[in-house]
Amino acid sequence: MKWNKYTLKTRSEAEDVVIAALADIGIQGVEIEDKQPLTRLDKEQMFVDILPDSPEDDGIAYLHFYLDPEDDNETMLGNVKKELDELRVFIDIGEGTITVSETEDKDWINNWKKYFHQFHVDDILIIPSWEEIQPEDTKKMILHIDPGTAFGTGMHETTQLCIRQLKKYVTEDTNLLDVGTGSGILSIIALKLGAQSAVGTDLDPCTINAVKENKEANQIPEDAFRLMIGNIIDDEKIQSKVGYERYDIVTANILADVLLSLTPVIVHQMKKGGIYITSGILDVKEQEVRKAIEDAGLTIVETTRQGEWVSITAQKR
Numbered sequence: 001m002k003w004n005k006y007t008l009k010t011r012s013e014a015e016d017v018v019i020a021a022l023a024d025i026g027i028q029g030v031e032i033e034d035k036q037p038l039t040r041l042d043k044e045q046m047f048v049d050i051l052p053d054s055p056e057d058d059g060i061a062y063l064h065f066y067l068d069p070e071d072d073n074e075t076m077l078g079n080v081k082k083e084l085d086e087l088r089v090f091i092d093i094g095e096g097t098i099t100v101s102e103t104e105d106k107d108w109i110n111n112w113k114k115y116f117h118q119f120h121v122d123d124i125l126i127i128p129s130w131e132e133i134q135p136e137d138t139k140k141m142i143l144h145i146d147p148g149t150a151f152g153t154g155m156h157e158t159t160q161l162c163i164r165q166l167k168k169y170v171t172e173d174t175n176l177l178d179v180g181t182g183s184g185i186l187s188i189i190a191l192k193l194g195a196q197s198a199v200g201t202d203l204d205p206c207t208i209n210a211v212k213e214n215k216e217a218n219q220i221p222e223d224a225f226r227l228m229i230g231n232i233i234d235d236e237k238i239q240s241k242v243g244y245e246r247y248d249i250v251t252a253n254i255l256a257d258v259l260l261s262l263t264p265v266i267v268h269q270m271k272k273g274g275i276y277i278t279s280g281i282l283d284v285k286e287q288e289v290r291k292a293i294e295d296a297g298l299t300i301v302e303t304t305r306q307g308e309w310v311s312i313t314a315q316k317r
């Protein structure tokens with residue numbers, strides 16, 4: 001079968017944000033082609049020791065993604081263009097043009113999985129199903145996850161920032177609300193850290209299967225982690241189903257513009273004393289999100305950073 005291959009031209013500085021926006025509309029497995037030098041961490045994760053000389057970085061990135069020709073590509077591309085237009089308001093994404101070609105590759109989804117290897121977030125091992133746990137890792141906390149249709153393998157800086165905050169705040173009494181749960185990674189880690197229960201919400205129906213598979217792979221009991229599909233920002237039914245003043249911790253790893261409207265709503269779901277862990281904030285958007293958090297009556301207790309990404313943790317006092 002031939003796949004439609006689309007190439008989106010953007011700036012290397014914007015590629016993370018554009019990829020996150022593509023993930024929001026269900027496009028996963030994006031290949032990045034740019035001339036950015038690898039960081040030390042990149043090299044470690046890719047098991048690269050010596051790199052060939054690479055051309056000078058021209059700041060341009062090409063993002064390749066694939067769509068099934070049987071699906072409605074036109075609507076999907078319309079959604080991509082809409083996302084790009086929204087991003088342009090707060091970040092320079094460069095040309096944002098999309099070109100199309102065909103590829104014969106029958107199994108591109110599984111081919112790119114070849115490049116996903118086990119890795120650590122501090123002392124947590126994250127491992128795909130096709131790899132074996134090394135004897136020295138058997139006593140560690142282990143998260144089984146395969147890259148799939150929902151965001152959240154743990155590779156992304158924004159997810160890692162949340163994981164580190166969960167490690168600080170989760171107790172055996174924790175009831176977690178995980179807004180934008182994606183693969184369910186944050187809920188599953190919180191439960192492995194001892195939390196009592198987790199509720200995830202997401203807009204994307206693709207998360208239903210992803211969460212189901214990841215719960216099974218990690219032996220999470222059915223009732224411990226419930227998923228609700230819908231937009232908690234403006235859907236009162238979802239808000240009341242999730243419940244008010246019930247949560248000790250709320251995580252939200254979503255882009256800044258979503259956090260701005262989510263924050264004043266989500267404070268009502270939190271218990272007094274509850275912790276709000278936000279991530280997905282580009283450093284250029286930090287001040288705006290800080291203001292929204294304070295305007296919602298929360299007290300900022302910690303700000304952590306990784307690369308260009310910021311995570312703000314706040315408390316309802």
Ligand SMILES: C[S@@+](CC[C@H](N)C(=O)[O-])C[C@H]1O[C@@H](n2cnc3c(N)ncnc32)[C@H](O)[C@@H]1O
Nearest residue numbers: 151152159180181182201202203204231232253
């Ligand atoms: C960056 S991913 C985070 C996934 C995972 N929690 C992690 O930390 O890796 C953001 C997720 O938020 C979801 N999302 C975006 N806006 C949302 C909203 N208003 N309510 C719920 N989920 C939303 C997207 O569908 C996506 O799955």
